[in-house]
Amino acid sequence: MKGDPRRRDLAAYPWSLTLETRFADMDVNRHLNNVAIARFFEETRIRFNWGLIARNELSQRPHYLVAHVAVDYLGEGGYPDPVTMTYAVGHIGTSSFRCLMGMFQNGGCIALCDSVLVHRGPAGPSPLPAELRTRLEAFPLAG
Amino acid sequence: MKGDPRRRDLAAYPWSLTLETRFADMDVNRHLNNVAIARFFEETRIRFNWGLIARNELSQRPHYLVAHVAVDYLGEGGYPDPVTMTYAVGHIGTSSFRCLMGMFQNGGCIALCDSVLVHRGPAGPSPLPAELRTRLEAFPLAG
Amino acid sequence: MKGDPRRRDLAAYPWSLTLETRFADMDVNRHLNNVAIARFFEETRIRFNWGLIARNELSQRPHYLVAHVAVDYLGEGGYPDPVTMTYAVGHIGTSSFRCLMGMFQNGGCIALCDSVLVHRGPAGPSPLPAELRTRLEAFPLAG
Amino acid sequence: MKGDPRRRDLAAYPWSLTLETRFADMDVNRHLNNVAIARFFEETRIRFNWGLIARNELSQRPHYLVAHVAVDYLGEGGYPDPVTMTYAVGHIGTSSFRCLMGMFQNGGCIALCDSVLVHRGPAGPSPLPAELRTRLEAFPLAG
Numbered sequence: 001m002k003g004d005p006r007r008r009d010l011a012a013y014p015w016s017l018t019l020e021t022r023f024a025d026m027d028v029n030r031h032l033n034n035v036a037i038a039r040f041f042e043e044t045r046i047r048f049n050w051g052l053i054a055r056n057e058l059s060q061r062p063h064y065l066v067a068h069v070a071v072d073y074l075g076e077g078g079y080p081d082p083v084t085m086t087y088a089v090g091h092i093g094t095s096s097f098r099c100l101m102g103m104f105q106n107g108g109c110i111a112l113c114d115s116v117l118v119h120r121g122p123a124g125p126s127p128l129p130a131e132l133r134t135r136l137e138a139f140p141l142a143g
Numbered sequence: 144m145k146g147d148p149r150r151r152d153l154a155a156y157p158w159s160l161t162l163e164t165r166f167a168d169m170d171v172n173r174h175l176n177n178v179a180i181a182r183f184f185e186e187t188r189i190r191f192n193w194g195l196i197a198r199n200e201l202s203q204r205p206h207y208l209v210a211h212v213a214v215d216y217l218g219e220g221g222y223p224d225p226v227t228m229t230y231a232v233g234h235i236g237t238s239s240f241r242c243l244m245g246m247f248q249n250g251g252c253i254a255l256c257d258s259v260l261v262h263r264g265p266a267g268p269s270p271l272p273a274e275l276r277t278r279l280e281a282f283p284l285a286g
Numbered sequence: 287m288k289g290d291p292r293r294r295d296l297a298a299y300p301w302s303l304t305l306e307t308r309f310a311d312m313d314v315n316r317h318l319n320n321v322a323i324a325r326f327f328e329e330t331r332i333r334f335n336w337g338l339i340a341r342n343e344l345s346q347r348p349h350y351l352v353a354h355v356a357v358d359y360l361g362e363g364g365y366p367d368p369v370t371m372t373y374a375v376g377h378i379g380t381s382s383f384r385c386l387m388g389m390f391q392n393g394g395c396i397a398l399c400d401s402v403l404v405h406r407g408p409a410g411p412s413p414l415p416a417e418l419r420t421r422l423e424a425f426p427l428a429g
Numbered sequence: 430m431k432g433d434p435r436r437r438d439l440a441a442y443p444w445s446l447t448l449e450t451r452f453a454d455m456d457v458n459r460h461l462n463n464v465a466i467a468r469f470f471e472e473t474r475i476r477f478n479w480g481l482i483a484r485n486e487l488s489q490r491p492h493y494l495v496a497h498v499a500v501d502y503l504g505e506g507g508y509p510d511p512v513t514m515t516y517a518v519g520h521i522g523t524s525s526f527r528c529l530m531g532m533f534q535n536g537g538c539i540a541l542c543d544s545v546l547v548h549r550g551p552a553g554p555s556p557l558p559a560e561l562r563t564r565l566e567a568f569p570l571a572g
Contacts, residue, residue, distance in 0.1 A: 020163050023189045023313070024182055024321065030314050034495045038467045039167055046166045050223060066463045070499035080193060170452070171459050177352045178453065181324045209320045213356035306449050309475045310468055325453055332452045336509060366479060 001112040002072040007102060008109040012142045013086035017047055021079045032077030032110075038069065041101050041113040044085040048099070052135055062132055065125070067096065068116040075110040077103070083110075088141040090114070095125045097136055144255040145215040150245060151252040155285045156229035160190055164222045175220035175253075181212065184244050184256040187228040191242075195278055205275055208268070210239065211259040218253040220246070226253075231284040233257070238268045240279055287398040288358040293388060294395040298428045299372035303333055307365045318363030318396075324355065327387050327399040330371040334385070338421055348418055351411070353382065354402040361396040363389070369396075374427040376400070381411045383422055430541040431501040436531060437538040441571045442515035446476055450508045461506030461539070467498065470530050470542040473514040477528070481564055491561055494554070496525065497545040504539040506532070512539075517570040519543070524554045526565055 006012040019040060027033035045066075052058050077083065083105045090098035096118040103111040119128045128136070149155040162183060170176035188209075195201050220226065226248045233241035239261040246254040262271045271279070292298040305326060313319035331352075338344050363369065369391045376384035382404040389397040405414045414422070435441040448469060456462035474495075481487050506512065512534045519527035525547040532540040548557045557565070 022182070022186050024185065024319070026314050027310070028312050028314060028316050033310070034498065035310065035464060035468050035471050038498070039165070039464050042167065042464050043165050047223070066502055068499070068501050069463065069467070070497070072497050073495055080190070167456070167462070167464065169457050171455050171457060173457050176453070177355065178321060178325050178328050181355070182321045185321050209359055211356070211358050212320065212324070213354070215354050216352055308468070308472050310471065325451070328453065329451050333509070366476070 001070070001114055002074060006141055006143045007100065007112050008074070009143075010084065010086055010102065010104050010109070013088045013100075013102060014139045014142065015048060015087040016084055017044065018082050018084050019043060020082050021077070023079055026079050032079065034071070034073060037073070037077065037103060037111050038071055038113075040083060040085060040103055041069070041071065041111075041115070044087055044101055045099060045115060045117070048087045057135055058131060060129075062129070063120045064117040065120050066115060067118045068114075070114045072112045073110070074112065075108055077105050077110045081105055087139070089136045089139040090141065092128070092133060092136055095119050095127050097128065100141055144213070144243075144257055145217060149284055149286045150243065150255050151217070152286075153227065153229055153245065153247050153252070156231045156243075156245060157282045157285065158191060158230040159227055160187065161225050161227050162186060163225050164220070166222055169222050175222065177214070177216060180216070180220065180246060180254050181214055181256075183226060183228060183246055184212070184214065184254075184258070187230055187244055188242060188258060188260070191230045200278055201274060203272075205272070206263045207260040208263050209258060210261045211257075213257045215255045216253070217255065218251055220248050220253045224248055230282070232279045232282040233284065235271070235276060235279055238262050238270050240271065243284055287356070287400055288360060292427055292429045293386065293398050294360070295429075296370065296372055296388065296390050296395070299374045299386075299388060300425045300428065301334060301373040302370055303330065304368050304370050305329060306368050307363070309365055312365050318365065320357070320359060323359070323363065323389060323397050324357055324399075326369060326371060326389055327355070327357065327397075327401070330373055330387055331385060331401060331403070334373045343421055344417060346415075348415070349406045350403040351406050352401060353404045354400075356400045358398045359396070360398065361394055363391050363396045367391055373425070375422045375425040376427065378414070378419060378422055381405050381413050383414065386427055430499070430529075430543055431503060435570055435572045436529065436541050437503070438572075439513065439515055439531065439533050439538070442517045442529075442531060443568045443571065444477060444516040445513055446473065447511050447513050448472060449511050450506070452508055455508050461508065463500070463502060466502070466506065466532060466540050467500055467542075469512060469514060469532055470498070470500065470540075470544070473516055473530055474528060474544060474546070477516045486564055487560060489558075491558070492549045493546040494549050495544060496547045497543075499543045501541045502539070503541065504537055506534050506539045510534055516568070518565045518568040519570065521557070521562060521565055524548050524556050526557065529570055
């Protein structure tokens, strides 16, 4: 992740949202805790998916299993400033895709996250529906 | 708390802020968890105090011990809608005061909270400084 | 709560369990956070109820709404020492009861909690079943 | 991680501990939440390091920055059963090392985690002290 300079460039991502920080996101070191940062990436994944649903861009709500999450911690985050979370869709496979996220505060990139989401049908992993694949393809990382 | 109708009236409070909800604030019942609601009240207390400091309304930052917290749960809260948190200052004693808070979502009051904050000096509880007392007196519950 | 000396006496409670503390239970002050302490009381309530079920002492699983939680914070808690949580049943009403809890660490009482749990049927609050009432009556505070 | 069968073998790890699960570790899906699982790995890292200190195996307490965390989610975890967390030291570099962890419940491996910890001196990353390196070398993955 951190080896690709585009990943630290807020403008390279096609989707972003701002999230509030909370006092409880800090740990004894007075910075945003590493696991709290993973929590911000979870919220970002969910808000992105919820946005597709809320805008009626999908005829049915997809369900995912999170198979893999990796975070590079690049800088310290603080409270109470908000954070800007960015989202792009990376490799799209048969029944899973990779989402590429960034976390920015006061102009600097403080963390990057890659997650692999597996599309889940009634009996386990199932191929990504065509309409979902098309929507996901609309959110590549730029550059 | 819940016996006083003013407490459920958003307009009766002199101070409020909006906070985002997070997916992680829900528990297995798909509602905002009771302890997560206590977390929202903590954030509200801290943001109110931080606001006094940020606006340079106090010459020194007060430190508090939370001695008591009571919450009445009045309704179910949901995700992803934001919540409006309200704050008023109740009884002001020699070295402590009571803060009166409410939590509203989509027009309804879902929880009330009373907290007792004890002003803390280097050697334990200490009288509220005069300028702090004056500031606190400016935030009564209306009516 | 804190006015009743029995409440600070570990031996006065008919039921207790030990819980681990976690690094994440601390906040920037390097003590167990107030809301994290409320989390310990939630866990205690749930483990007590789960214990009644697990021992087949009830023919059906009761469902509760938490209507009220009040916590008195009496001392600072630390990590990584475990805590001992105590539980007793206080006043039993028609469709609700009060549970009385304590939190102890290294021999000292660091917090007390009263919660009001409302028995919930399919259509809202419903009378406590007789067998549940009988079980609850078996856990009074001593003295 | 998940490609190496040793990683799913509890017996291949030189160090382990049991941790309690909490009701609050579950999310709306009634399983241990992904971020809660990351929290268990945080606790495991900290308890391992704390153990070295507590046994006086180091003359000074090391400080680390967590630079990278990756988790493979392999199965669903539940509440209230405890989990067994395992720990081994992987590659040891000049100023950082990789820790290899596993999470097991009821005999099955539910998650794996790799973390990169950077040794931190007063002015940023600093070489691992010789005595720390020696201690870390004593915890390889078996096989």
